[in-house]
Amino acid sequence: MNARAYTLAALAGLAAPFLVPSYYVTLLDYVGVYGLVAIGLAWLTGVAGVVSFGQAALAGIAAYATAWLTTSTGLGAWAGLAFALPVTLAVALVLGLVTLRLKGHLLSLSTLAWGLAIAYAFGNIDALGSFTGLAGVPPIRLGPLSLGDNSRLYYLILTLVAAAIGLLNNLFDSRTGRALRALRGGTQLVESVGVDPFGARLTAFLIAAGLAALSGWLYAHLARFVSPTPFDARMGVEYLMMAMVGGASPLGGLLGAAFVTGLKDAIQDLLPRFLPGGGAPFEIVVFSALFILFLQRARDGLAPWLASLLPRPATPPSSAPPLPRRALPAAGSPLLALDHVSKRFAGLVAVNELSFEVRSGEIVALIGPNGAGKSTTFGLLTGALPLSAGAVQFQGRKISGLPAFRIARLGVARTFQHVRLRPRMSVIDNVLIGAHARLKTGVLAGALRLDRAEAASARSSALAALARVGLAERSEDLAGELPLGAQRLVEVARALIADPLLIALDEPAAGLRRPEKLALAETLRGLRAEGLALLVVEHDMAFVMSLADRLVVMDFGAKIADGPPAAARAEPRVREAYLGGAP
Amino acid sequence: MTPDIAAILAVDGLGAGAIYGLIAIGLVLIFTVTRVIFVPFGDIAAFAALSLAALEEKRLPGTAGLVLTLAVAATCVEVCSQRRRGWRRAILRALPPYLLAPALPVAFAAALAPLGPPAPVRVALAIALVLPIAPLLDRLVFRPIAEGGALLLLIVAVALHFALAGLGLAFFGPEGARTEPFLDLSLTFGDVTISGQTLLIVAAAILASAALYAFFRFALLGKALAAVAMNRTGARLMGIRPQRAGAIAYLAGSLLAGVSGVLIAPVDTIFYDSGFLLGLKAFVAAILGGLVSYPLAALGALLVGQLESFAAFQSSAFKDVIVFALLVPVLLWRSRLGDTPEEDVEE
Numbered sequence: 032m033n034a035r036a037y038t039l040a041a042l043a044g045l046a047a048p049f050l051v052p053s054y055y056v057t058l059l060d061y062v063g064v065y066g067l068v069a070i071g072l073a074w075l076t077g078v079a080g081v082v083s084f085g086q087a088a089l090a091g092i093a094a095y096a097t098a099w100l101t102t103s104t105g106l107g108a109w110a111g112l113a114f115a116l117p118v119t120l121a122v123a124l125v126l127g128l129v130t131l132r133l134k135g136h137l138l139s140l141s142t143l144a145w146g147l148a149i150a151y152a153f154g155n156i157d158a159l160g161s162f163t164g165l166a167g168v169p170p171i172r173l174g175p176l177s178l179g180d181n182s183r184l185y186y187l188i189l190t191l192v193a194a195a196i197g198l199l200n201n202l203f204d205s206r207t208g209r210a211l212r213a214l215r216g217g218t219q220l221v222e223s224v225g226v227d228p229f230g231a232r233l234t235a236f237l238i239a240a241g242l243a244a245l246s247g248w249l250y251a252h253l254a255r256f257v258s259p260t261p262f263d264a265r266m267g268v269e270y271l272m273m274a275m276v277g278g279a280s281p282l283g284g285l286l287g288a289a290f291v292t293g294l295k296d297a298i299q300d301l302l303p304r305f306l307p308g309g310g311a312p313f314e315i316v317v318f319s320a321l322f323i324l325f326l327q328r329a330r331d332g333l334a335p336w337l338a339s340l341l342p343r344p345a346t347p348p349s350s351a352p353p354l355p356r357r358a359l360p361a362a363g364s365p366l367l368a369l370d371h372v373s374k375r376f377a378g379l380v381a382v383n384e385l386s387f388e389v390r391s392g393e394i395v396a397l398i399g400p401n402g403a404g405k406s407t408t409f410g411l412l413t414g415a416l417p418l419s420a421g422a423v424q425f426q427g428r429k430i431s432g433l434p435a436f437r438i439a440r441l442g443v444a445r446t447f448q449h450v451r452l453r454p455r456m457s458v459i460d461n462v463l464i465g466a467h468a469r470l471k472t473g474v475l476a477g478a479l480r481l482d483r484a485e486a487a488s489a490r491s492s493a494l495a496a497l498a499r500v501g502l503a504e505r506s507e508d509l510a511g512e513l514p515l516g517a518q519r520l521v522e523v524a525r526a527l528i529a530d531p532l533l534i535a536l537d538e539p540a541a542g543l544r545r546p547e548k549l550a551l552a553e554t555l556r557g558l559r560a561e562g563l564a565l566l567v568v569e570h571d572m573a574f575v576m577s578l579a580d581r582l583v584v585m586d587f588g589a590k591i592a593d594g595p596p597a598a599a600r601a602e603p604r605v606r607e608a609y610l611g612g613a614p
Numbered sequence: 615m616t617p618d619i620a621a622i623l624a625v626d627g628l629g630a631g632a633i634y635g636l637i638a639i640g641l642v643l644i645f646t647v648t649r650v651i652f653v654p655f656g657d658i659a660a661f662a663a664l665s666l667a668a669l670e671e672k673r674l675p676g677t678a679g680l681v682l683t684l685a686v687a688a689t690c691v692e693v694c695s696q697r698r699r700g701w702r703r704a705i706l707r708a709l710p711p712y713l714l715a716p717a718l719p720v721a722f723a724a725a726l727a728p729l730g731p732p733a734p735v736r737v738a739l740a741i742a743l744v745l746p747i748a749p750l751l752d753r754l755v756f757r758p759i760a761e762g763g764a765l766l767l768l769i770v771a772v773a774l775h776f777a778l779a780g781l782g783l784a785f786f787g788p789e790g791a792r793t794e795p796f797l798d799l800s801l802t803f804g805d806v807t808i809s810g811q812t813l814l815i816v817a818a819a820i821l822a823s824a825a826l827y828a829f830f831r832f833a834l835l836g837k838a839l840a841a842v843a844m845n846r847t848g849a850r851l852m853g854i855r856p857q858r859a860g861a862i863a864y865l866a867g868s869l870l871a872g873v874s875g876v877l878i879a880p881v882d883t884i885f886y887d888s889g890f891l892l893g894l895k896a897f898v899a900a901i902l903g904g905l906v907s908y909p910l911a912a913l914g915a916l917l918v919g920q921l922e923s924f925a926a927f928q929s930s931a932f933k934d935v936i937v938f939a940l941l942v943p944v945l946l947w948r949s950r951l952g953d954t955p956e957e958d959v960e961e
Binding site (some may be wrong): 082084129130132133134135136137139140141143144145147148151152155264265268271272275312313314315316318319320322323326327330 | 651755758759763764765766768769770772773774776777779780781783784890894898901931932934935938939941942945946948949
């Protein structure tokens, strides 16, 4: 989205109250108020992949909080905000801590459950007016100026909506935003680069809850009245519709709110003409049917479609200095040690009493026939799978039992046998995910764009990492557009930018052509020369033999050989495992 | 609370629990075969109850209009999706299952309603009227996205409930209805009276569970459905059509919803939108069984019934709040058990 489009939108927004009749100004007010919830929900659902039916209830908590405080104490609207925002965030924090570890549709169901419970509570608490609600909520005042007039309140709403979109747009491109975007589609990838998926989800949930609280507060002082209806399950679904119709970006939430609110208004206007007398029940029918059709036919929403009409901005090469690197231990010092590690799946022993070491500055190849337990071993030492027995040490510290993201932060990077990239993010963004643990920008700094210097350095490092695997030219392509071999190399670049001490590579050469394999081998030798340790699972024997300093050979979950390539190859048990029993 | 009151509450809860149990079993059935969390299930039960009430007043129930509307829409969608076979063939193939079969009970109801048929006929008619609803909704709403993720299906199901509630208001009006009890008999143990209706409900719940168990255990069709539930692709390779399995599951679900609606009609005043709460409470029960286990779902339903009954005694205003708030710990407990769904695949 370019600057001119934003300027035009801002001008149109500022001039709107002078151009349209007052009925439509009020409608625009509501678009903004609903839009704040939808912006948060588009962020939560579209970006972080958490589908919530409960946002209306969160907005309701804030609306009731401010309405109750202002009507019962006579305090002003701003005191109401100072009360409503923390209360809503506190409730959201508790809900998030309890439910955000749930996965997939169970998580969404829990939002439906607490959304309903909260909405029913509104209707049954006498102090909150039960089903009749609370009337006489005062207007917002700015000093001597009362914002009771809807066209004056419009400018406050416009400011808040613009600020929300601007801040979230910044956050979208920052370290936090990338981690959240990567969260969608599974947690294994983000954990492998040091992101705590639960923490990231909680952050996104609290951001959405904060916006819902702001919206609820505005609603109470715009309508001057609160009742349970605007915060019930039906409204929760409408917010979800706004967020999904708008699409997965901050602007999408506002577009969706405008579209849905306008559509509702139009349906209320038009239906009675076709169905004289009996239009009312059909409003929700038409509305739900349109939503279902949308979900069946076009799930991407408006914002991505609009973005596809605008040219993708070309990003200039970064001249910033790359990120500072960590000091590597002296070559030959012990790094990773597996000590009698076992993994059992029900009755099957996938890894059996496996012990080996990796030292810095060496390339160890883990080989063995299919099903020998190599990828399981990778899962065990990176924390993706829990051990059944034994221990894993890294730099003398026990890491088995730690969550994967903590192990990643200690300096263990990995690639996956089944490539895990985010196909709809650009190649360079996919690489930048890998730098997560190295960067320090938090949520606030990201939203306020205080991270420019660090972001530029990260970009330089990402381009350098891509250049190292020969993909510098394709940095702006979508990762899903690359052939499989190149996608594996993007994973290698993502591991490189983490500045790790050890990289675990799961079949890095699969799908590469011969010249690409030679180049990859050269890159890996360069890394060894720098002092990194590499642990490689690979089936291409020529590749492994020319590269590895040492082979660890596995068969049926157990180690059958450990030593220099030539010696390991000569081992009779290895020959037997690979070629069958010798005659 | 005295033991007498506790006993009365327990009996009350048993009746409600048995109703939730029937719906919960239907929810599990549809979920396992199609992965759809069929939120509008309770709506269908409510429509059955309202149909029975209308038949009692010798009126043609609003369900007739609802079913015909859905049938016409489903026929159009089916014809359009099959049009490359040629319009004539497409129409000929679509008419019997999607228009004629659903219209049949409507025709019967239209002919018999003004005559004031006896109670068993009214019950059969009410159930027959709602029978086509779930399969038609399947064709219209879920089949086009059958391969979508469980989350997408859930969002669609929730939206569908609101569409059905609107249709319910249009066809049934805002008035609630309650029918005459089927049995006047009641049993008294000391101070506790168990009404014939409660006994009937519990008996029907037991019968339905047993029938479903036998169906999946012994009938070839039941085994085919179970196969689809376990592995869609694998079942397809064995010559089972998942679409047909889904349609049968929806039909069986409709039947269960109809039975539970007819059973609840004399107990509670039912409104066009009563189904939402009915369905969601059954749903809490189904979640207790992880959405896959019939016995656990039935047990969960009994638990929800008891909880609701005792919560209503303590604080009638908050009984719904308590039941839904309970869902959160239940979800946490299920997810601890480790049967979490697959991670969402990026589209």
